[in-house]
Amino acid sequence: MVWASNPEEVLMNKLEFTIHCPVCHMTKINRSLLVNYQGVDHYFCSSQCLERFKSHPHLFVGDPKHGKSPKQKDQVVLKKRRIRFCDAISDRLKAELDASLQMLMGVEAMVFEDEDLYVTYDLIQVSLEDIEKAIEKVAVGFREGVVEQVKRGLIHYSEECELDNLAHLTKDGGCH
Numbered sequence: 001m002v003w004a005s006n007p008e009e010v011l012m013n014k015l016e017f018t019i020h021c022p023v024c025h026m027t028k029i030n031r032s033l034l035v036n037y038q039g040v041d042h043y044f045c046s047s048q049c050l051e052r053f054k055s056h057p058h059l060f061v062g063d064p065k066h067g068k069s070p071k072q073k074d075q076v077v078l079k080k081r082r083i084r085f086c087d088a089i090s091d092r093l094k095a096e097l098d099a100s101l102q103m104l105m106g107v108e109a110m111v112f113e114d115e116d117l118y119v120t121y122d123l124i125q126v127s128l129e130d131i132e133k134a135i136e137k138v139a140v141g142f143r144e145g146v147v148e149q150v151k152r153g154l155i156h157y158s159e160e161c162e163l164d165n166l167a168h169l170t171k172d173g174g175c176h
Contacts, residue, residue, distance in 0.1 A: 022060040022071065023049035024105040024125055037061060049105055052125065058167040059124055070124060070166050077123040077162070078108065081155070083132075085115045085139065096138045104134055123163065129156050 020027045026045040033044040037057050044050040053060055062068040070077075089097070094112050101107050106125025111118040119131060132152065 019043055021045040021049050023052050026105075038063070046105065048126070048130065052105075056163050056167040059163065075124065075166075077166070078120060079123050079128070079159070080118060080120045081128055081131075083117045083119060083135070085117070088114050089117065093139060097135060100134045100138050101131065104130060107131070123159055124166070127156070127159050127163075128152065129159075 019029055021029055021044050022042050024045060029043040029045050031043060033047060033050045035042050035044075035050065035054065037053075038061065040061075042053065042061075044053065058069055060069050060071045062072050089112050097112075097117065098110060101110055101119065104121075104126050106122040107119060108122060109118075109120040117135075121128075121131065
């Protein structure tokens with residue numbers, strides 16, 4: 001039992017431990033990153049998680065009619081993608097990419113091989129498009145090559161369709 005001279009202090013301490021980001025479940029949240037969805041305030045750890053929630057809220061919040069959301073069921077959608085660069089990735093660029101991508105929620109693993117970066121991530125938390133945006137901030141000229149852009153565009157579309165399907169809540173996880 002916790003004793004405190006101020007009961008409100010105990011309540012606030014308890015709230016700190018129970019509030020978590022609905023996207024990545026981190027308990028260290030930013031109180032300025034808030035959205036009210038279906039009458040409930042949701043706090044987020046980062047702007048990445050806030051934007052992810054806004055784009056597909058039913059991935060993270062269920063409802064009484066359909067039950068829990070995929071995230072509430074601890075569902076993970078792992079993807080592994082190869083991202084090819086024009087040249088071999090230098091040690092300096094590897095370090096910068098590693099630091100940048102590790103800051104994204106949902107990135108599980110990265111492997112660098114010559115001009116390729118293999119990245120494993122949870123699609124529910126982060127998309128290939130989010131990963132590419134983080135890479136673009138570090139690697140100048142990343143988006144060169146029309147063929148690669150078309151391939152990535154198809155992957156973006158495929159991931160968006162998969163997320164839309166996951167976000168469509170059903171009672172027993174079956175078809176609509």
